[in-house]
Amino acid sequence: MSKTSDMLMQMYQAMRARFGHQNWWGADTEMEMCVGAILTQNTNWGNVKMALANLKATDALSISALATMPAPKLAELIKPAGYFNIKAKRLKNFVTHVHKDWGDDLRGFLDRPAGALREDLLSVNGIGRETADSMVLYAARKCTFVVDTYTYRILLRHHLIAREDDYETIKELMESSLPCELDLYNDYHAQLVAIGKNYCRPTAQCDECPLNVFPHDPNAGREDV
């Protein structure tokens, strides 16, 4: 096992010991996970939950329901998630794309090899790498590592990546360092988010962070240092 693999696994153990298994998105339907993946773009999950509740209350959480709903009405329902106009368009792009070949069969759409599914998702305007990977991992339940701003910030501060490393480079690092296990990828990402929310914030210091036992620079990636 390489030094990086070793450190990443030790970091996981430390995070999990602090937060416990996160069981992310476990109770939701595939449809909710896909819709949530778009709604959570640069947005707090608490806001996304409100928008999902609105969609559920109007029985709109299906491919065909969203495909036929006028964009302005959809925008109104997802308002709490922020960026509601652009996200309404992105949701429409997604459900229209699925509906074209699969009708209401989201599970059929998702049930393909991870690589092919990812490429297909990336062809939809409004679905970028993180959103695609979130859908592949959490909705399709296939092993792909999700990189987000927390992943970047935490790995940077722990000297595991360089400042200029891009999404695919970081994803490659994680996938080549960690065993390809669905539950590990799922929970590792969730643990990083928990660290990011609670300790490794953009400006605050990282006192009490369970990852402090590893070599790190709390100021890495900050503009004001």
Added chain:
DNA sequence: GACCAGGCACATC
């Protein structure tokens, strides 16, 4: 009131 949140596409240089 400022800061931040589980990004992405597009314009501009």
Added chain:
DNA sequence: GATGTGCATGGT
């Protein structure tokens, strides 16, 4: 190809 900008609500 790198960098900057618009999109917007709600919790802390």
